[in-house]
Amino acid sequence: MHIAVVGLSHRTAPVEIRERLSIAEHHHDEAVAHLMRVAAGLDSLVLGEGQILSQVKKMVRLGQEHQSIGPILNRLLNQAVSTGKRVRTETNLGTGAVSISSAAVELAQLKVGQARGVDDLVPLDQEQIAVVGAGRMARLLLQHLQAKGAPGVVLLNRTVERAELMAADCPGLPVQCRPLSDLDHCLSTCSLVFTSTAAEDPIIDAARLGKLNRRSSLMLIDIGVPRNIAADVAALMGVESFDVDDLQEVVTRNQEARREIAAEAEVLLQDEGRQFLDWWDGLEAVPVVNRLRTQLEDIREQELHKALSRMGPDLSARERKVVEALSKGIINKILHTPMTNLRAPQPRQQRQLAMQVLQDLFDLNDPQT
Structure with missing residues (x-):
């Protein structure tokens, strides 16, 4: 006997399986509520994800261009878009990093702000920044750094060609691609270094940093698993080091805050849904x-x-x-x-x-x- 189990939840099943085997079906009040939740980012794996609202807006625009949306659906879709905007305007649902890569950048903003005497997130426009690694997490780091005002990034990887391919995905961010052999130079000249490699052993430790002629403070943020940065670097003068455990605290705190805010957003959704249903x-x-x-x-x-x-x-x-x-x-x-x-x-x-x-x-x- 052969038994197969198919998961159809978007939280557990791969998208390839979900889209082939499951289409969610909602009617009347439930359909309206579902669309409102989707547009507001409450039905996303990451609560408050802003990209969803952009996708809904694009879908509405395409439907209108091809005249495939009737007056009732047009009213519903436009109200869903305005509801998504209202939720993001009247609540803080979309704020706070909820991924390790975004948390790493947010933590850097916070620490840089504190160093400037500001107890808040600040742009990274005055920092000399390096990213070590060219995997998926490093790619996300580049995207978040670009969004937070980084003036440019030095991207180091064992294979420069791979780094160049990744840099091409961020055309608005000046990226210098260098071999990993330039790491010591970057550690000497940069003020902020992110690491995200698949190395089995730490690539940065106190002994390595101790040999360098650094003239400024250095912040190291390690999102690699296992660790790319040894714990002993924290004992060095002028060096701050953070790892995934530190970032997970940021993520967990922000996720909990978003869940609380989501309850406020649900009240707004009920109001918007009721308005449409009354009109309908x-x-x-x-x-x-x-x-x-x-x-x-x-x-x-x-x-x-x-x-x-x-x-x-x-x-x-x-x-x-x-x-x-x-x-x-x-x-x-x-x-x-x-x-x-x-x-x-x-x-x-x-x-x-x-x-x-x-x-x-x-x-x-x-x-x-």
Whole structure:
């Protein structure tokens, strides 16, 4: 007997499996709530992930360009986008590093700020920065450094060609690619060094740093597993060293903060979802209101024609326009209250009762039913 287990949760199953075997299906209220949560980043593996909102906005734009979105879906999608923006504006859901690479850059910003007498995150625009390694984590480091204002980065790797390929993915960030043999030079001249290599043993230790002629303080942030930087460097004067354990504390703290903020965001989502559903439910009254408007418009035109005929040919064009505008204004005034009340948020049964009364009073029953 052969038994296979397929995981369909986006938290446990690879995307290749999920997209082939599972399509989430939601209806009415649940569908609206799901879209709002997705746009706000509450349904992401990383709470508050901003890239999701950008993807939703792109999807809306493409749908509009190809005229594949109807008026109701267009309203829903645009409200989902505005909801995502509202969540990010009115809460701090998108702030705080929640990955090791982003936490490393955030920690550097904090420590650099403290060195400048500022107890907050600061741009890294005055730092001489080096990144050692050219793997996935190093790639993410470059992206976060670029976002945080790094003026440039020295990228060291055993294979310079691999480093150059990675640097090409960050065209907005000046990157100097050098062989790992230049590490001592970078440790002597840089103020901030990140390490992320697959080396089995530390590549930086106290003995190595002790031989260098450093003229400034040095901050070392190690996101390699196992450690790329030996623990003994912390005993050196002018050297600060942080590793994955230090960064994990930052990540855990920010994740917990985001979970608390997510509860606040849920309240906003409920409000936005209710607004859309109220608008959607109100569309039920549109056919009845349109039939009433058509009926009143027919009456208006008939009575206007009679009145203008009685007034004779001496009536000027301007006077005719005034009389016609008067008749249209009366119709609009009559329709305003029932249209507003029928489309206002209310229990569906109550709206349907009001619609039925209106249809009976004005004989508005749809001839097709």
